Amino acid sequence: MIELFYAPTPNGWKVAIMLEECGLRYEARFLDIFAGAQFEPEFLAISPNARMPAIVDRDAGATPVSVFESGAILFYLAEKTGRFMGTRPQARKETLEWLFWQTGNLGPMAGQYAHFRMFGPRERQDYSLARYRGEYERCLAVLERRLDGRAFVVDDYSIADMQIFPWVFIARNLDVSLDLFPNVSAWRERLKQRPAVRAAIDLMKDRQNRGEYNADTNRMLYNQTAAHIPQRR
Ligand SMILES: N[C@@H](CCC(=O)N[C@@H](CS)C(=O)NCC(=O)O)C(=O)O
Numbered sequence: 656m657i658e659l660f661y662a663p664t665p666n667g668w669k670v671a672i673m674l675e676e677c678g679l680r681y682e683a684r685f686l687d688i689f690a691g692a693q694f695e696p697e698f699l700a701i702s703p704n705a706r707m708p709a710i711v712d713r714d715a716g717a718t719p720v721s722v723f724e725s726g727a728i729l730f731y732l733a734e735k736t737g738r739f740m741g742t743r744p745q746a747r748k749e750t751l752e753w754l755f756w757q758t759g760n761l762g763p764m765a766g767q768y769a770h771f772r773m774f775g776p777r778e779r780q781d782y783s784l785a786r787y788r789g790e791y792e793r794c795l796a797v798l799e800r801r802l803d804g805r806a807f808v809v810d811d812y813s814i815a816d817m818q819i820f821p822w823v824f825i826a827r828n829l830d831v832s833l834d835l836f837p838n839v840s841a842w843r844e845r846l847k848q849r850p851a852v853r854a855a856i857d858l859m860k861d862r863q864n865r866g867e868y869n870a871d872t873n874r875m876l877y878n879q880t881a882a883h884i885p886q887r888r
Pocket residue numbers: 664665666667688693705706707708723724725726758762876878879880
């Protein structure tokens with residue numbers, strides 16, 4: 656059994672997609688990041704950066720294995736199952752390149768754009784909004800070129816697609832049109848049709864439907880809890 660510490664956000668979806676694709680036995684545990692559950696000592700022992708997603712693999716042998724950071728989790732699960740990372744050394748290398756590309760580029764830029772859009776003060780934020788929207792669109796343009804003549808980011812569907820998809824999936828919520836990025840748009844549709852992707856996105860959607868996860872909680876989420884930065888001793 657794998658425990659998944661989860662909230663229904665793009666970063667959470669990545670891992671849920673992989674677990675669903677692999678058909679691994681897992682239990683999703685809602686981590687209430689809006690109530691500060693990420694700062695509990697038990698969770699920090701698993702995820703020292705106080706962010707979800709994180710997993711604890713209780714089927715890894717005598718001692719459970721914990722993993723934090725979505726990219727590291729996908730890599731761990733790909734190694735565990737031997738799936739979704741290609742077998743050719745070149746494909747494995749490219750999969751890692753795009754996994755890290757998302758982690759260092761598309762994800763943080765989209766996250767910061769969402770932060771300034773939803774949380775920033777109404778006045779004096781034109782620069783930040785333009786900066787992060789521009790960076791997000793620049794990343795979409797990079798992906799557009801990469802997908803030229805390709806169905807997936809690397810040869811076959813892989814953890815690189817799973818890592819990148821969620822932040823492209825929400826483009827319209829960020830008021831960014833994909834019209835200028837037809838390859839990205841077609842790839843997004845292709846992935847959206849996969850049953851595992853749909854199941855992952857639906858995971859805990861009922862919480863949103865019950866109103867537990869709404870515009871206000873989104874504002875808190877994208878505030879990124881700067882108030883909790885540990886004080887220097
Ligand atoms: N680079 C991290 C990002 C994870 C992340 O930002 N998670 C957010 C939710 S989407 C979180 O846990 N936020 C809690 C907080 O801001 O305190 C990953 O890919 O796993």
